[in-house]
Amino acid sequence: MTGQPKSRVLDKGLWGMSAPMLVDQAVTFTIPLTDMFFLSRISDDAAAAVGAVSPLVFAGNTLLMITAFAGSSIASQRIGAGKYETANATIMAYVLLILGLAVLTALAINTGGAQVAGWMPLSEAVETHAVVYLGIIGWMVAIWGLRAAYQTILNVYGEPKWNTVSNFIFFGCNILGNSIVIFGLFGVPPMGVEGVALASVVAIFCSFVFTFTIVHWHLGLRLPFRQGLKEFRALIKPVLRIAAPASLEPVSFNIYMIVLNWIVAGVGDLALKVKVYTFNTFLFCLMISVALSMATEVIIAQRVGRGEFDEADRQMRQSLKAALWGTGLLALFWVLLNQPVLGIYTDDPAILAYGLWVFVLAFLSEPARTVNIVMGAALRSTGDAAFISYTTIAVIWLFSVPLAYILTIPMGWGIYGVMTAAIIDESVRALIKWWRWRQRKWEHFGVAAYEAREAKRREYASRAR
Template sequence: MTTLQTTGSKIWSAIKLSLNGEQQDYTQGSIPKAIFLLAIPMILELSLESVFAVVDMFFVSKLGQNAIATVGLTESVITIVYSIAIGLSTAATAIVARRIGEKKPEAAAHAGAQSLLICVIATIILSLAGIFFAAEILQLMGASEEVVREGVVFTRIMLGSSLVIMLLFLINGIFRGAGDAAMAMKSLWIASFTNIILCPVFIHFFGLKGAAMATVIGRSGGVIFQVYHLCKGSGILKFRRTHFSWDIPMAKSIITIAWPATFQFIIASGSWIILTRLVAETGGTAASAGYQIAFRNFVFFILPCWGLSNAAATLVGQNLGAGHVDRAAQSVMLTARYNAVLMSFVMLLFLLCAGPIIRVFTTEPVILSYGSTALRIIGSGFIFYAVAMVMSQALNGAGDTKTPTWINFGCFWLFQVPLAYLLAKGFGMHSAGAIMAVPAAEALLALVSWYYFQKGNWKKVKV
């Protein structure tokens, strides 16, 4: 057998091992193998979610620019829900990973159950607000009267189903913290495959609101699968009724880690909302539609980057729990290197092939022009996105969620938002100027996050 065949055989064996979901000890052995085993299912998990995002936009785009704008504006607001879900998920991942590293699976399950209780309470207000104020939310985002009229039901369904979104993200965070990335992958695959199948059918029969209905049904299926395996499965985590008895000290610990993480992502997503509104203001509905198509493609390629970053978070948490501080640091640096290499190829793709990519979704010349420009501008910063994500997730995985929160506030609200307004309105660059602020802010974010990771204060955090 040749060297190439031997290498290929080893890679294939590792892929099968990563997808089998067998329990692994990530606190010892080869670090590259540990990254690989965690990252492969995480990348596949998030890649299929991004496939759905692109497929969804493909079918929605056939309904016209008002439908595209509605989905884009609604998704911008839903990022607040995602932020809370990711914040709680970050806390759950950090605490569960630390307990697993300490070889305390019962304590890990208890922490995960407490995070679910907090999630349900937090979601009630969000869902009610989405149901009763959907039209006002679209108007606040700068939607035209026609967009509001056509899209209010879609927005109401999407925001009203916030609990499903929250649970899907949170429970997957619990699985990742336990090192069971394969289970997280399978649950999101169920949700995404269901979405992909139902989306064109429901859009055909129900119009734009059918896209929302398909999404809710798909994600609900994923959550049912998750809950079954948490309660009845054979993984390292086994939830029991006693784990759901309120534990005030544990709830406080979760909230202490979760609230900065939540604000961390609210800060980031809030700045995206401002930029989305600014693009709509300075370029109109066509610019907004082009931007949303570009953004969906950005999401398609950036989510695998999140997969590697999430692997770093799990490795940091488990290795700190096991007392292997140097191994935790080495895992992060190696993951950042892999991520930067991967995203450099994506950057070249966006710079060279923006037009053909956008043309898949629309042939309207104005939207095509806006979308291609947006994709090239956003694509120029992919290497910075890669490094920033790994560094931020590594700090989060250690339980140091406050540092990335302050970094996000400075880079997005004190730098990105003012720069976007300056370029778009001050310099008269309109929507293109607003989008240029994105890679500029991400470059700053990467540098600052790298600096604070190197300082090493995250090594002393107790969770």
């Protein structure tokens, strides 16, 4: 272990960790806005097509990111207990796992995406754009997952500032690539939706190479490949105990978003375009809650590893309060500027006419969505992932999907029906998470507590024999 880096997470605290993460997420969530701008230069149909199938891309990204965060939570708990050697072996194991999942996810999106687009009631022009985009974008998802694994390493060791630089590289390369393929710069012929997808793949690859270099050359971290491979099953077991149930919730949510797009597409292309533009605009509000949740996740994991449960509880409440204020103010800003914002994408008066009330409904869903993000991350970081995942899936598919369909189609509320259902869905799930946290059962789900129970079980079994 001589010369290996030490974690600085608890020394930096919430604001020291979250400040660079906030810039990081601001860049990350600007990317969908810029992509939507470039796609709208092609046509509103192109923007609607990519927006309609983007939840499939988000589902793939989320699966890989949740696995990375689950692994980093276990590694952080190991570091909190002072077990750096085991923590680094855990990091090696979850990087190997994500590598395998990344390839499978890319193949699934590239080959199966066309079928998903075909199932949706899209117009022929919109479906054509969607199929072209999905045939390429899977490789962006795969590289994104590998980058996420390396970004969690930097978070675990208290160096999130490098993730900000990585995202600036992604953002800059993405802007340059899109400009080249959309406007035909440097003699390159305009490539439409295909070019946008290729630009994303190249941009994320450049970003990953930078992050990889920082971890291994600047930070000087040496991951024990042989130990990670040899002890893979034992090391990955506690990771999967979090990742398997935890990934069900966000993946299920993104499938839910595909279903909502399917319902909206049934209303018509106009409603779909309005929903896509609004959703991508309000994605930017997530930068605050996601940044704070990422910092909180690492801090709470190390607190739990130390057995400092009251400090973990105070940290969650501090983070949630900050996230609610920040997200609420940003969402209000979007509501006040609804017409200029929509005007960036389109000059279609029919789309602009929806502006105010659609943005107001999106604003009303933000507080509950913030609670879901911050508290979901906090619960996952402690190892208490199964309950919230299963209850979330039950709420979405037994309540929220039927409600969205009824309000939108039979009751004739159109786009307003889907967005009203989203407010109710986020609120119900937020209440469940809050109730679960206050029960404090998460105190008994940490890796140390789990391993202590397993040791007692084995001891009891050996005595029984």
